[in-house]
Each structure stands twice: as structure tokens, then as C-alpha cells.
Amino acid sequence: MxxxxxxxxxxxxxxxxxxxxxxxxxxxxxxxxxxxxxxxxxxxxxxxxxxxxxxxxxASLVKRSRVLFRFRELMDAHAGELARLISAEHGKVHSDALGEVARGLEVVEFACGIPHLLKGGFSEGVSTR
Structure with a gap:
């Protein structure tokens, strides 16, 4: 147990x-x-x-994002094991649990791109006001 x-x-x-x-x-x-x-x-x-x-x-954004990239690599490498845990703990069929892992990977991948999103750029002349 x-x-x-x-x-x-x-x-x-x-x-x-x-x-x-x-x-x-x-x-x-x-x-x-x-x-x-x-x-x-x-x-x-x-x-x-x-x-x-x-x-x-x-920690710099680059260092933080490297931690998240490593986390993503571990999630991807252990996707089958994670899906088995989700199935055992939530009663989902294995294929649905693999979908949950894939959605989790998408969230982590988005977070890995946060340094780009925090650059603070702007566009001029996009409005008349």
C-alpha cells in the first residue's frame, strides 16, 4: 500500500x-x-x-525558465507513469489521463515562454486616440 x-x-x-x-x-x-x-x-x-x-x-528569468524547461522534460519523459497515477487516483481511463498530461505540458510550455512575454514591448500608431 x-x-x-x-x-x-x-x-x-x-x-x-x-x-x-x-x-x-x-x-x-x-x-x-x-x-x-x-x-x-x-x-x-x-x-x-x-x-x-x-x-x-x-533568480533571473532565464534561470527560472531553465527550471521550468527541465520540469517539462521530466514530465514528458514520465508521461506514461503520470498517466497511470492519474488513472489510479482519479479513475480516468489511460487515454484520458494521457490527455491530462498533455494539457499539463502545454501549461508548462506556456510558462517557459514567460521571459518573452515580460519584455514590455509596445506598438506605436495602432489607434487614433
Missing amino acids: KNISHWIGGAEVEGSGRTADVFDPATGEVSGRVHLASVAEVDAAVAAAAAAYPAWRD
């Missing part, structure tokens, strides 16, 4: 000790267990995100 924990500050965290069952929507059977977070664990996750933000904020 799969065990779903938290990822906080670059490390796996089991959680508060409380768990909840995860069900396979196609069969109704328990397929895993998710660890529930306490208030302290949520606070730790927020603090870790806040601590990581300044470095991400100060």
Missing part, C-alpha cells in the same frame, strides 16, 4: 501521526494512506516556502 507523506524544506516529513485512507475510485478499495498535517507542520511548510522565496525572486 502506498504511503503519502509531506515534502517540507527539501525533506520528506511523515506528518502528525494522523492518517486518512486513499481510495481507488474505479474499485472503491483502499489503495494507500495519506499522512495528515498538524498546524505546526503547515506552519513549517509555509516558513520553508517563505525562506525559499527570496532566492527564487532574485
Whole structure:
């Protein structure tokens, strides 16, 4: 049975000790267990995100976009595995789950182009006002 924990500050965290069952929507059977977070664990996750933000904020758009491109490459390389996870967790047939992965890839590809969209260009003389 799969065990779903938290990822906080670059490390796996089991959680508060409380768990909840995860069900396979196609069969109704328990397929895993998710660890529930306490208030302290949520606070730790927020603090870790806040601590990581300044470095991400100060990274150039090129560096950020390289991270997104690498993420896109990983999504593409693992599309079949991602589709299997979507099928198991949402009850979708495999072909529909592959479509969800493809739509996710499109979103990441759009985000990869953000440096171009943030150039701040404008066009003169496109209106009479």
C-alpha cells in the first residue's frame, strides 16, 4: 500500500501521526494512506516556502525558465507513469489521463515562454486616440 507523506524544506516529513485512507475510485478499495498535517507542520511548510522565496525572486528569468524547461522534460519523459497515477487516483481511463498530461505540458510550455512575454514591448500608431 502506498504511503503519502509531506515534502517540507527539501525533506520528506511523515506528518502528525494522523492518517486518512486513499481510495481507488474505479474499485472503491483502499489503495494507500495519506499522512495528515498538524498546524505546526503547515506552519513549517509555509516558513520553508517563505525562506525559499527570496532566492527564487532574485533568480533571473532565464534561470527560472531553465527550471521550468527541465520540469517539462521530466514530465514528458514520465508521461506514461503520470498517466497511470492519474488513472489510479482519479479513475480516468489511460487515454484520458494521457490527455491530462498533455494539457499539463502545454501549461508548462506556456510558462517557459514567460521571459518573452515580460519584455514590455509596445506598438506605436495602432489607434487614433
